[in-house]
Amino acid sequence: MTIQNQPKLAEARIRVEKLRELINDYRYHYHVLDESILSEAAADSLKHELSQLEDWYPELITADSPTQRVAGTALDSFSKVTHQTPMISLADVFDRDEVIAWVARMKRVLPTVGDEFLCDIKMDGLASALIYQDGVLVQAVTRGDSRVGEDVTANVRTINNVPLRLRANQKFAHFLRGRTEIRGEIVMFKEDFEMLNRARERSGEPLYKNPRNLAAGTIRQLDPKLVAERPLNFVGYDIIRDDLADTPTIAFGYAMLMELGITTSKQTRVVRGVAEIMEYVRHLDKIRSGLPFNTDGAVIKVNNRTEFARLGIVGKTPRAAIAYKFAAEETTTIVKDIVISIGRTGAATPVAVFDPVQIAGTTVQHASLHNADEIARLDVRIGDTVVIYKAGDIIPQVQQVLVELRPNNVAPFEYERELARQYPELEFERQEGEVVYRAKGLTGPLILKRSLQHFASKGALDIETLGEKNVEALVDAELVNDIADIYRLTYEQLLGLERFAAISAQKMINAIAASKKPPLERFVFGLGIRHVGVQTAIDLVKQFKSLDALRYATINQLRSVDGVGDVVAESVAAWFADEDNELLLSKFEQYDVTPFYEEKSGKLINMSFVVTGTLTSMGRDEAADLIRTLGGTFQTTVGKDTDYLVVGGKVGASKLKKAQSYGTKVIDETAFLALIDK
Missing domain, CATH: 1.10.150.20 (5' to 3' exonuclease, C-terminal subdomain)
Structure with a gap:
């Protein structure tokens, strides 16, 4: 984890000792006993925290610390392009049972569907389509919202492994006639990403966060010269022709990609049945760390294109394909607070809040604790170091509490007392047989x-x-x-x-x-x-x-x-x-609701007002709106930062006295109207 605020030396000394003890215990279990008490990702997060503390306080470094172990022309904008065939996303699955259920659903819709599937790696990049007309690259389009993408042709032309003309092949010469669409991912190889970050580190520039974000950000640069300076690759995964008979199976399409000069993942495999699908997934999980690009799972598709088309689309995903997501990524962090949210049904949901951490390429800073029982089961407390994980797009979860790192005198979280503190105006009840507290009277x-x-x-x-x-x-x-x-x-x-x-x-x-x-x-x-x-x-x-x-x-x-x-x-x-x-x-x-921010300006900018008493020319709410429209700040009570107290009729003495004590200028309605020229 990354610590946001530097602790005091005494606090850091205690934390460092506890971290070293837990990390050394992890290493013993992992290397000597061949068992794991923490995931590798969680252990790495703890090591990172220890390293950060030692960077802040070098005097805490000891010889036996785990950290000391030697080990073209710029564009004005992108034009929008409607995909001829939508680039729809895939439904996610996470285990064998979900794969079995997927196959069963397809057989209910199409009983004759075969059991032959094409498996491939799910690359962590920017999905894009290359359009070739008579074998020549004419357009490159991002996935966008699946139906409309952006024309990034000028940028994609700078990618060295994208052929500007498809490779001639007499056996399949008809692919060089008419429209051929190649779909794939624009990726940055891990080695190239690390090389770029090393160069940025040497020059004192901030490091890039991950290869996927860098690849996506690079492709959306308006100047192709900048894109050409970064090592990107296109990895194809599908070929689309107007005539389905041109590519009778998905596997045939993969073979054609290589024949035409398109780079592929080289990880595809045709399998039969669920057992072989799971065997492929296990194999890919084992080798993925050694692959040149990042991946977060596997893609499984019905191999026969006619069957694929007949199965159709349900919601926004094709029935005939799924994405199998690997085990969740994990990290550690410290719970800064536990806040309780009242949802749309009146249910009270506790949420752990922590400093921002990276999981699966995204920044997260809170995790649902679900209910009071889950807090009790985990025994999570404010100040605890916890392991959090995220599976696919699911909201982060707290997996376990590292009680070995718990600070002294940290009290258990008392749910009912916190409900009363955070919502003093509400009453809560927990119905028999339910795990959720709900606000009384709020349906x-x-x-x-x-x-x-x-x-x-x-x-x-x-x-x-x-x-x-x-x-x-x-x-x-x-x-x-x-x-x-x-x-x-x-x-x-x-x-x-x-x-x-x-x-x-x-x-x-x-x-x-x-x-x-x-x-x-x-x-x-x-x-x-x-x-x-x-x-x-x-x-x-x-x-x-x-x-x-x-x-x-x-x-x-x-x-x-x-x-x-x-x-x-x-x-x-x-x-x-x-x-x-x-x-x-x-x-x-x-629904295209797009709020906008606009810097306020006007004659009352940087001025704050309190209005008290009855105004004859306008109501209090109207005065507040007018002040804000002119760039001023409307306040309900007089404070040290209040510039003007506007007094109308029937004014109480307390606000006048408070204004006098703070040096706030007191003006009447006439002076206020003169100030705003009304």
């Missing part, structure tokens, strides 16, 4: 109605016609299951409800469509994150400037925002860690 439909009303309110996305009665009608009719579902409503669906006629239905559809590009601060407020009001949403957005930056912010980064303390930081982190909310954000993206 799923009730929470959804409140959430949707808030999302559509004036301070949030301000969606006209989505008032209380209409929201109730939509939820009761089960037309929406979460707040993002309003963006898939249709005119015809609304006409089916008693409350809607043609004009009102169209009016709502138009209002919802008009809200797809909201200011980011309004969108964040509209999400209904607990403790995040209008001003806090503005402050968060001003600091992070994008939804992704806020989404992946650490608790420490959240605490650094003015006005955000422990309670708000925990609430924000818990909201973004919740699985339901991750799905919700994905749905917003799917």
Whole structure:
């Protein structure tokens, strides 16, 4: 793991001693007893942490420490290209039983399907398609969203192993006539990646994170000259012709790729039945570390192309192919906090929060602990060092607690006490036979109605016609299951409800469509994150400037925002860690809801205001909106950073006294209007 903040020397000394003891114990079990108490990935993570501590405090290094063991023309943009045949993704499986179930499902759909499969390595690269016309490369397109990709022809032409013309072959000369599409992965070999990082290290530049991200980022450079400087390779895995008879089997297509001059993985194998599939998977798992490129699994396809086509597509994946994912990658980290999130059904879900770590090429900083029983089973506590793992795209999980590294005087996590502390205004109950605590009086439909009303309110996305009665009608009719579902409503669906006629239905559809590009601060407020009001949403957005930056912010980064303390930081982190909310954000993206950030400007920029008493020219909310529109900050209470206290009629003495103590300038409504020139 990587430590984000340097500990004090005394703390580091204790941690170093515990790390050395556990690492040495691991090495004994592994090398002497031929058994493993930790995965290699987890052990490597602990060694990395020890090395980092010793780098900070060289005086802690000892001779017996485990770390001392010798061992073209730039483009303005990319154009969009619609794939002639969608580049759809594959469903993931993780064990033999799931492979058996996959085969059974295919036989139910197509009883005559054979038991011959083509197995190949699943490369960790950027999926792309090369289009050849009469044997000449005319276009290269990224996978994109499976239906529409980006034209990266100029960049792909710089890749040395991509033939600009397919290899002539008299036996298969017809492949050099008409349209031939070659699909594969653009990858960077591990050796080349390490060479680049060594060069960057020598020059003091930040290191690249992994080969896959570097390959993808390189291909999306607008200047082909930069792409040409980096060693990329294209590895083909499929060939597509208009006539299926040209490639009767997937295996035949692989053979044709090599005949035509396309590099392949050289790991393909035709197998029969589940037993041979699993034998291939085990073989690939054994040899993958020695392969020149990274892989995270195997691809298994029905070999016969006619059968493959007849099996069709279910959802967004083909029935006739799957991706078998290898065992999860693991690492270690320290639990900084355990926050509890209230989901859309009122269920309370605990989430472990830790410093960002890399797993399977992605950065993660939280893991679901599921429920109180799971916390008790693991005996996970704040301050514990834990092993976390991630299988495929599944949310990270805590595998075990390394109690040997537990700091002294760390108390067990008391779930009910934490519920009361984090949610003092709510009561919770745990029904007999259930493992989940739920907030009393909060049903799923009730929470959804409140959430949707808030999302559509004036301070949030301000969606006209989505008032209380209409929201109730939509939820009761089960037309929406979460707040993002309003963006898939249709005119015809609304006409089916008693409350809607043609004009009102169209009016709502138009209002919802008009809200797809909201200011980011309004969108964040509209999400209904607990403790995040209008001003806090503005402050968060001003600091992070994008939804992704806020989404992946650490608790420490959240605490650094003015006005955000422990309670708000925990609430924000818990909201973004919740699985339901991750799905919700994905749905917003799917429905093309794109919040935007805009730097505020105006005559009130960097000025903060509190309004007290009754104004005659406008209401309090209108004054707040006006201040924010002009770039100012609207506050609810007078503080040290308040510049102006605007006083109307019937003002209490306490705020005036507080303003005087802080040196805040007190102005009346007339002076306020003069300040904003209204």
